[in-house]
Amino acid sequence: MSRMPEDVIEVKNLDITFKLATGNVHAIRGVDFHLMKNEVLALVGESGCGKSISVKTIMGILPENAVINSGEILYHGKDGTVDLLSKKFSWRQKNINGSKISMIFQDPMTSLNPTMTIGAQLITAIRSHEEVSKKEAYARSIELLREVGITEPERTMGQYPHQLSGGMRQRIVIAIALSCNPEVLICDEPTTALDVTIQNRILELIQKIREIRGISVIFITHNLGVVAKIADYVGVMYAGKIIEYGTVFDIFYDPRHPYTWGLLSAIPEISDEKGELYSIPGTPPNLAHEIVGDAFAPRNPYALAIDFKAEPPLYKLSPTHYVASWLADERAPKVEMPKELKARIERMKQEGVDYVGEK
Amino acid sequence: MSEKSKREKKVLLSVDDLCMYFDAKGRRVKASEHISFEIREGETYGLVGESGSGKSTIGKCIIGLNKATSGSITFCGEELTGIKSRKEYNEKLKDIQMIFQDPMSSLNPKKQVGEIVREALVIQKIGKSKEEQDKIVSEILKKVGIPVEYKNRYPKDFSGGQRQRIGIARALVVNPKLIIADECIAALDASVQAQIVNMLRKIKEETGTSFLFISHDLTMVRYLSDKIGVLHLGYLLEEGEPEELFENPVHPYTRGLLAAIPRMNPVILSENNAVYDYGNSGIDYALGDWHEVSKTHRVRCTDAEFERWTENKAEIKSAEKSEMKPEMKTEMKTEKKSVKDKLDASKRVRKEQK
Numbered sequence: 001m002s003r004m005p006e007d008v009i010e011v012k013n014l015d016i017t018f019k020l021a022t023g024n025v026h027a028i029r030g031v032d033f034h035l036m037k038n039e040v041l042a043l044v045g046e047s048g049c050g051k052s053i054s055v056k057t058i059m060g061i062l063p064e065n066a067v068i069n070s071g072e073i074l075y076h077g078k079d080g081t082v083d084l085l086s087k088k089f090s091w092r093q094k095n096i097n098g099s100k101i102s103m104i105f106q107d108p109m110t111s112l113n114p115t116m117t118i119g120a121q122l123i124t125a126i127r128s129h130e131e132v133s134k135k136e137a138y139a140r141s142i143e144l145l146r147e148v149g150i151t152e153p154e155r156t157m158g159q160y161p162h163q164l165s166g167g168m169r170q171r172i173v174i175a176i177a178l179s180c181n182p183e184v185l186i187c188d189e190p191t192t193a194l195d196v197t198i199q200n201r202i203l204e205l206i207q208k209i210r211e212i213r214g215i216s217v218i219f220i221t222h223n224l225g226v227v228a229k230i231a232d233y234v235g236v237m238y239a240g241k242i243i244e245y246g247t248v249f250d251i252f253y254d255p256r257h258p259y260t261w262g263l264l265s266a267i268p269e270i271s272d273e274k275g276e277l278y279s280i281p282g283t284p285p286n287l288a289h290e291i292v293g294d295a296f297a298p299r300n301p302y303a304l305a306i307d308f309k310a311e312p313p314l315y316k317l318s319p320t321h322y323v324a325s326w327l328a329d330e331r332a333p334k335v336e337m338p339k340e341l342k343a344r345i346e347r348m349k350q351e352g353v354d355y356v357g358e359k
Numbered sequence: 360m361s362e363k364s365k366r367e368k369k370v371l372l373s374v375d376d377l378c379m380y381f382d383a384k385g386r387r388v389k390a391s392e393h394i395s396f397e398i399r400e401g402e403t404y405g406l407v408g409e410s411g412s413g414k415s416t417i418g419k420c421i422i423g424l425n426k427a428t429s430g431s432i433t434f435c436g437e438e439l440t441g442i443k444s445r446k447e448y449n450e451k452l453k454d455i456q457m458i459f460q461d462p463m464s465s466l467n468p469k470k471q472v473g474e475i476v477r478e479a480l481v482i483q484k485i486g487k488s489k490e491e492q493d494k495i496v497s498e499i500l501k502k503v504g505i506p507v508e509y510k511n512r513y514p515k516d517f518s519g520g521q522r523q524r525i526g527i528a529r530a531l532v533v534n535p536k537l538i539i540a541d542e543c544i545a546a547l548d549a550s551v552q553a554q555i556v557n558m559l560r561k562i563k564e565e566t567g568t569s570f571l572f573i574s575h576d577l578t579m580v581r582y583l584s585d586k587i588g589v590l591h592l593g594y595l596l597e598e599g600e601p602e603e604l605f606e607n608p609v610h611p612y613t614r615g616l617l618a619a620i621p622r623m624n625p626v627i628l629s630e631n632n633a634v635y636d637y638g639n640s641g642i643d644y645a646l647g648d649w650h651e652v653s654k655t656h657r658v659r660c661t662d663a664e665f666e667r668w669t670e671n672k673a674e675i676k677s678a679e680k681s682e683m684k685p686e687m688k689t690e691m692k693t694e695k696k697s698v699k700d701k702l703d704a705s706k707r708v709r710k711e712q713k
Binding site: 046047165166194195196197198199200203222223224225226228229231248249252253262263264266267268269276277278279280283348351352353355356 | 556582619
């Protein structure tokens with residue numbers, strides 16, 4: 001993918017193997033993506049497709065048995081460009097993690113210290129990156145809590161994580177992540193453990209923070225409804241690769257990869273008839289075995305003969321839309337997306353036009 | 360199913376005025392308050408609500424893992440509450456099985472899956488010999504889509520979706536009348552969720568088993584259920600058939616819950632004006648009582664509230680807007696702006712393509 005001038009993070013040709021007692025698992029097989037300034041990039045895919053591993057590599061927090069075979073992670077900060085993979089972890093902890101790139105995780109309970117008050121955790125986070133007095137750190141903590149929508153920040157400062165609800169805890173985690181003014185916020189399934197109403201509020205909070213602070217966000221989720229709400233760009237991952245990449249409109253209104261078709265079809269519609277739900281047949285491939293051809297081919301009803309022999313390159317469909325499928329090749333037969341999905345996308349488009357007209 | 364044939368069906372499980380309180384450090388936590396509902400034969404009842412609303416507590420009360428503080432649970436015409444001895448309770452519970460959320464922690468990792476499923480038969484003394492039991496196990500595994508050859512493998516060898524299938528097989532193997540499925544798809548991917556939901560529907564049609572489907576995922580609950588009950592803070596607030604509930608939600612909480620479902624459309628963002636806050640809503644659940652909207656649709660509220668909510672929907676909406684807090688209004692504005700930005704951006708991109 002071509003480099004954009006306003007890129008903040010560029011991941012190039014990342015390739016990672018996990019060494020296990022039973023053999024090697026080739027978990028990431030050449031991942032490329034870039035994150036632009038003030039944009040939300042969503043990475044979607046089934047569990048085990050490598051979404052989390054990709055972002056953990058950015059933070060340098062891979063398990064010890066992971067081997068990075070090749071790749072570059074370029075961070076274009078205010079002070080120039082660095083390849084994060086060439087730096088030591090201690091250097092990254094000091095200069096990048098937390099202060100430039102921050103991450104929040106799925107379960108807020110495991111990322112907060114249960115024996116420390118919220119205030120102590122926030123102050124520690126601030127003071128471990130910047131030399132400020134306790135008083136100043138306290139004032140900034142109050143400010144942060146207010147920013148993430150906590151109504152009584154003074155009271156919350158003295159409370160322990162177990163006294164707060166799941167949604168509140170996730171807000172605290174976001175506050176800590178924002179404490180050192182990062183340029184990039186990585187969210188690894190931040191709303192999966194929450195209910196729809198709370199999820200909605202957290203998503204709105206992330207949107208608001210992005211607008212106010214002008215930060216960039218990488219958002220990992222397997223919920224396409226969440227993607228539709230929050231993302232500007234979407235990378236669809238399958239078996240350790242990004243198989244389709246584009247703006248949220250490209251992916252939802254003009255999907256090209258049969259796997260993306262499957263993912264979109266599998267989501268039940270609120271207004272749906274009670275027919276059978278669509279599900280993608282089969283299971284993702286075992287990455288412990290070497291994959292020949294397109295990893296999705298065995299589950300793909302539209303697979304061509306070449307899919308079983310050679311891996312498809314990434315085709316450029318438009319300046320923003322890329323797809324790794326032989327169907328995009330000019331020699332390939334013309335294959336349309338399933339009729340039901342096409343009808344549904346037409347409905348979605350109409351719905352969108354009506355919605356904007358109403359407002 | 361016509362209205363008439365439904366009413367003719369026998370009531371399988373009836374929960375009447377169930378209260379479940381937990382006493383912790385002198386503080387009383389009210390997990391369930393005056394819950395009443397019925398499940399008829401062959402019917403699926405969906406319980407939805409956010410975490411902490413008491414969904415799981417109800418399931419656990421039915422199966423006897425929690426001892427209800429007051430109220431009664433009747434299954435197949437027999438009273439379950441008040442039974443003191445565990446043995447007697449277990450005898451009654453033969454026809455109720457449970458599927459749990461996390462299929463990894465609910466399967467014994469040291470046992471082969473065939474044994475895990477067969478264990479249920481051994482406990483309930485179904486099948487005369489091991490061979491006969493094995494035959495039943497093979498049949499049930501086939502039914503849930505696990506190849507019979509995998510019978511001798513261990514839970515760790517299976518994926519999350521397959522493990523959940525094994526959990527379902529174990530529940531199904533004893534031919535229960537009622538299956539309580541507590542968040543049984545929450546831990547799975549969307550595509551696998553669809554597979555499991557399709558399978559549960561098929562099983563329901565084939566065997567006529569009733570389900571109590573506990574979940575926070577409204578779209579999936581709608582897919583499976585014949586009736587849905589909405590829980591909040593331990594109270595059952597609204598109950599109705601899926602169509603009624605989704606098209607004509609009466610209680611503000613239900614409306615908020617439905618509006619919060621993320622829509623699979625990048626242009627449409629979930630409505631913000633439906634944000635529901637119990638503390639500020641001025642509603643006291645304890646004062647409410649059941650009011651019928653239609654024969655199959657009822658809502659728990661006071662008379663005045665019922666009148667207000669059902670009188671004129673349009674009026675309610677405009678009233679809600681004027682009551683909105685100023686920060687909510689600005690939030691709505693920024694949301695509108697971002698919709699516009701997104702559309703503009705897409706247009707820009709389209710132009711570039713040309």
